[in-house]
Amino acid sequence: MNDPRVRQQQPVQPIDAHTDEQLVMKARAGERGAFDELVRRHRMKAFSWASRISKDPHLSEDIVQEALIRAFMGLSQLSGDARFLGWLKGIVRNQALMRMRRGGPYAKEMPLTACQLPSVQGKPLDPYDLDSIMDYLMSRSPAPTANGSQANGDPQLQLERSEWYSMVRQLLRCLTPKERKVFESHFFEQCSPQEIAELFGLSTGNVYQILSRSRHKVQEERVHFLVRAHIRQRREEGCMTQARLDPDALAIAGGATETGTEMLHRFVRARYPGRTLPYTNGFLLGAFLLNIEKTRVDMSSVNMIDRNYYITNGMRNLGIEARYVEAFDFDPPDPKLMTEAVALVQQSVDRGIPAMVWELIRSEFGLIYGYDDRRQLFEAMDSVSSEQVPYDRLGRLQTSSLFVLGYHGDRPIGQSDALWRLCTMVSRHARGGDATFTGYVNGLAAYDTWMDVFRKRAIEPLGHAYTVSVVLENRRHAAAFLHELICEWNARTQSEERTVVIRMLEEASGHYASAVEGLEQMVRRFPAPSGGEPREPANTAAALQLLEQIKQAETQGVETLEKLAAELERLSSRAHVTPIVDNPPRAYYM
16 A cells, blocks of 8 residues: 555545645645635635725725735744634735725825724724724714704704614623624624634534524613613603502402403403403403314314404404504514513503503413513513513513503493494304414304314314313303393483394393303213213214204394394494404414
8 A cells, every 4th residue: 555656546636625724734835726726715705805895896906916915925924723714804804904094096186084994082993893883983973062952963863873873782792702703793794604614713503503692692682772772761751660550459350261351351340340251251252252173173272263353343342442562483582572562561551451461470361560660570460370570571481472462542432333343243253254263163154163073073072171161151251241231221211222222132142041051061061171072972963963053042143133233223324433453463374
């Protein structure tokens, strides 16, 4: 193997297959082709670096030529463990800055001071240093005069610009020196991860990790910055810095199985203390909903509803204007949405109504009834306990989903108009007019789907028992709600409208009471938590018969409410009534 003839037969590695380090070693040994290959590889990068400073293509070419000459002459000074790309970048940068200080591309036509880089407090601007850039930008914002106005420009614009510069500087302080160098190289110098890896002697995978981690940290820091700015603005506007509602009144349970229904009721009851759970759930349409998955019946069915549609329109039925902030996959959190959520909570509490929030303490809905800007803490409760919750916990628990509902004000609606809107919404849902998620069926057709799933033996016992119990609870609310409306209308002055409404409400209430009887038999046959034996043939046959009876009773109830809506329209035009919002804002696809 030591025969020189054997070595001569081995293929010679082409010059472009060498690493930068190998080429540097060859160039230092006098091999000109090695340096030519380095130039070929990195000339465009060098031109890009020069252009960012000179802003002139012809001058950039000159800068690159001079930098390459200096690099060739100083190659012997490059230490063995240094990276050629970073070393070359430093030469190009220094050469570019030197040329700019000498007058840039117009040195012969303009005086020296006209083309110098700007300076701040006697120090020239360093375009590769973020602090230097921020100092320069801040210096360009005119200082306030004695009377508080700005020397030049729009005062509000100058203030916003100053705050923005301050924000950028503060955001990057959350990064370690290494993270900051990588982050600035990527976002301010527009270097690729591969270039950054060469500059700092890192692996490309490590660069991606640092960039991902840095983005997350900067995003988190931006959340904190914007929340602090929001608190400062509230203080300057004279808003309250803390507020607290009576938690004892809010802790009184309505008795709903689902925390969403329960907390919506407590939210409404804070504005209208006399409202019962059936009354609230009725006007929010929850008492009339049915949603079933096509392939099976489990716990998901009753929860896969268009919450935004029912809350938006249901609150208007109750005379309330509510607003919400919502996001899914809220990780990292969106700083703007987080600030909006905090503001919505504060506005609602300031108006005397708690905010309803998803996943405050655990994975269920809860209420925020107080806040403290100084400590940035909410006073919160859910169905189990009360805790102090940091502002930045919103949307940060198990599901990384944000939902905050706040009270915006009253939106008065007449008793007759509210009833007409409700009947219209019940009909729309029953006839399949409401949006639902892919793979689910709602309204009266959901009973057919439910029966079909029974025939396929695709019933999950525990989830099915839960579904039956929730549907039963809702239909009990429907019957009780219609009875409450009868009592309300009985108190009105005698009129044709009063007579028609009471008669039809009584009829509809009877039909929903029949549906309740059938659902009570279903619960006895499929009790929670065991769920019974839904796949056993005898139970399947009994369930199919009961579901057919329940569907028939509910269909008659829907038809009665549809007739009532038509009668209300006949007796009085509804053109003035707030229209039903078909597509409220959503953060999810249906």
